[in-house]
Amino acid sequence: xxxxxxxxTHYLEDLKGLINRLSVANPRKQDLADEYNRINAGDIGEKFxxxxxxxxxxxxxxxxxxxxxxxxxxxxxxxILFLTKYYVIIFExxxxxxxxxxxxxxxxxxxxxxxxxxxxxxxxxxQLREYIYQLKQIFLNQGIDxxxxxxxxxxxxxxxxxHPPDKTIVLRKNEIKPFIRDIQINxxxxxxxxxxxxxxxLLRTHQEFNPYPLIDRYNILRESIMTGVxxxxxxxxxxxxxxxxxxxxxxxxxxxxxxxxxxxxxxxxINETITNKECRGFLKVNDVNQINxxxxxxxxxxxxxxxxxxxMLNVR
Numbered sequence: 001x002x003x004x005x006x007x008x009t010h011y012l013e014d015l016k017g018l019i020n021r022l023s024v025a026n027p028r029k030q031d032l033a034d035e036y037n038r039i040n041a042g043d044i045g046e047k048f049x050x051x052x053x054x055x056x057x058x059x060x061x062x063x064x065x066x067x068x069x070x071x072x073x074x075x076x077x078x079x080i081l082f083l084t085k086y087y088v089i090i091f092e093x094x095x096x097x098x099x100x101x102x103x104x105x106x107x108x109x110x111x112x113x114x115x116x117x118x119x120x121x122x123x124x125x126x127q128l129r130e131y132i133y134q135l136k137q138i139f140l141n142q143g144i145d146x147x148x149x150x151x152x153x154x155x156x157x158x159x160x161x162x163h164p165p166d167k168t169i170v171l172r173k174n175e176i177k178p179f180i181r182d183i184q185i186n187x188x189x190x191x192x193x194x195x196x197x198x199x200x201x202l203l204r205t206h207q208e209f210n211p212y213p214l215i216d217r218y219n220i221l222r223e224s225i226m227t228g229v230x231x232x233x234x235x236x237x238x239x240x241x242x243x244x245x246x247x248x249x250x251x252x253x254x255x256x257x258x259x260x261x262x263x264x265x266x267x268x269x270i271n272e273t274i275t276n277k278e279c280r281g282f283l284k285v286n287d288v289n290q291i292n293x294x295x296x297x298x299x300x301x302x303x304x305x306x307x308x309x310x311x312m313l314n315v316r
Contacts, residue, residue, distance in 0.1 A: 001061065001062070001063050001064070002050075002054065002063075002064050002066075003063045003064060003065050003083075003199050003202075003203065004064075004065040004066050004067070004068060004202075004203060004206070005050075005066060006046065006047050006050040006051075006066045006067075007066065007067060008043045008047075009039050009040075009042075009043055010208075010209075011209075011211045011212070011214070011268070012036065012039055012040060012043070014211075014212075014214060014265075014268040014269065015032065015035065015036050015039070015214065016036060017261075017264075017265045017268070017269060018032060018214045018215070018218070018220070018225075018265075018269050019032050019033055019036060020230060020235065020237075021225045021226045021230075021237070021265065021269065022220075022224055022225070022226070023224075023226060026224055028218070028220060028224070032218060035218075041095040041096070042093065042094075042095055044095055045093045045094065045095030045153075045155045045156065046066065046067070046079055046080065046093045046095075048155045048156070048173070049079075049080060049091060049093050049153055049155055049173075049176065050064070050066055050080065052155075052173065052176050052177070053080070053082065053176070056177055056180065058084075058180070058181070060084060060085065060086070060185065061084065061085070061195075062082060062083065062084045063082075063083040063084070063195065063199055064080065064081070064082055064083075065078070065080070065081040065083070065202060065203075066079070066080055067079065067080075068081050068202060068206055069206055069207050069208065069209055070134075070135075070138065070202070070205055070206065070207070071205075071207060072134040072135075072137050072138055073134055073137070074134070075207070076130070076131045076134050076135075077209070078090055078131060078135075079091055079092055079093045080093065081135075081202070082180070083195070083198065083199070084185075084190075085188045085189060085190040085191070085194075085195060086146075086147075086183070086185040086186075086187065086188060086189060086190075087146065087147045087148070087149060087183055087185070087189075088135065088139075088146055088147070088148045088149070089148075089149045089150065089151065089180070089183075090128065090131050090132060090135065090148065090149070090150045090151075091150075091151055091152075091153055092124045092127070092128050092131075092150065092151070092152045092153070093152075093153045093155065094109075094124060094152060094153065094154055094159070095154070095155060095156060095159070096109075096111055096121075096154070096159055097111075097113070097156075097158040097159060098111040098112055098113045098114070098119075098158075098159070098160070099111065099112040099113075099160045099162050100154070100159055100160065100161050100162060100163075101162050101163040102123060102125065102163055102164055102165040102168075103123070103163075104165075104166065107123035107125050107126055108120050108121070108122070108123050109121040109122065109123045109124065123165075124152050125152075125165050125167075125168045128150045128152060128168060129150070129168075131150065132148050132149075132150045135148055136148050139198075142197070142198070142201070144189065144190065144194060144198075145189065146189040146190060147189075149169075149183070150168070150169070151168075151169040151170070151171050151179065152165075152168060152169070152170050152171070153170075153171045153172075153173075153176065154170065154171070154172060155172075155173045156173065157172075212267075212268050212272060213267075213268065213269055213270055213271055213272060214268060214269045215269055215270055222270060225269060225270060227281065227282050227283075227284060228262070228282075228283070228284055229241075229246055229258050229259055229261075229262045229283055229284075230258070230261065230262060230265075231248035231250060231251060231253055231255075231258065232253070232255060232258055232261065233248065233251050233253040234248060234250050234251040234253070236248060236249075236250040236251070238284070239255070239258055241259075241283070241284075241285050241290070244256070246258040246259065259283055259294050260294075260298055262282065262283055263279060263282075263283075263294070263295070263298065263300075264313075266278070266279070266282050267300075267311075267312065267313050268313075270282075272312055272313070273303065273310040273311065273312045274295075274310065274311050274312070275309065275310050275311075276288060276291050276292060276295065276309065279291045279294070279295060295311050298311075299314055300312060300313065300314065301313065301314045
């Protein structure tokens with residue numbers, strides 16, 4: 001049973017918006033593009049594993065959580081949690097192309113591309129061990145002592161594991177189901193009441209990650225963000241405002257509401273609130289009344305009155 005279904009990283013498109021508002025010459029643009037590709041690849045890998053687990057058939061019930069964020073001693077971000085009455089598994093999913101080596105002392109994950117380019121990442125081994133420890137603490141705090149296992153999954157054949165880790169289980173896509181079926185189920189650690197409690201408890205204590213504003217998360221200078229309305233057709237920045245519509249001087253598109261994405265960009269990239277003055281500066285529109293109407297007609301939360309009025313995103 002899927003308790004917390006698959007969902008893509010919620011701020012991925014906002015990160016793309018940040019990238020689009022950096023000039024080609026900005027030295028951080030490529031770094032953020034690499035970050036976008038990394039997150040997107042991770043989402044693809046996790047979606048594949050979730051689909052594989054949904055097809056799994058076992059002679060006992062199991063419960064699956066995707067992207068579970070919990071706080072015990074510190075914040076932990078579990079890609080996939082697999083819960084049964086007999087055991088628990090934490091799956092750490094890695095969608096990394098190239099030749100993969102798990103280097104020990106210090107622990108690192110080294111990726112070599114076909115062109116010889118080498119990249120070094122933090123090893124997922126210590127993280128997985130820490131997640132297992134902290135999850136056990138959650139269960140022990142509830143009076144539950146149940147085996148917690150962990151495995152790192154490389155779901156696609158584009159990853160060639162040259163040197164696997166010594167003590168951590170690494171799985172390919174065709175090994176996921178056999179690995180689960182081979183786990184011994186001699187003792188039932190949880191009953192139906194425990195399962196219901198844990199499912200509700202984990203959902204209730206899940207803390208959605210808040211990366212906003214993105215310039216703070218990625219340490220980007222406010223002055224680096226290009227202002228103006230982006231054309232939804234050709235992507236050019238700087239649509240011109242007329243009385244009732246926006247006009248792109250590059251592709252000649254007319255749009256009634258192109259400003260909305262720009263305002264959302266501001267609230268997610270630059271600051272969690274926006275004033276009329278700030279909005280005028282960002283959209284490059286001088287008319288106070290036009291901006292008031294734009295802001296009021298969007299699904300935004302209004303704070304304050306008159307000159308102190310600010311707008312922010314409604315909490316989902």
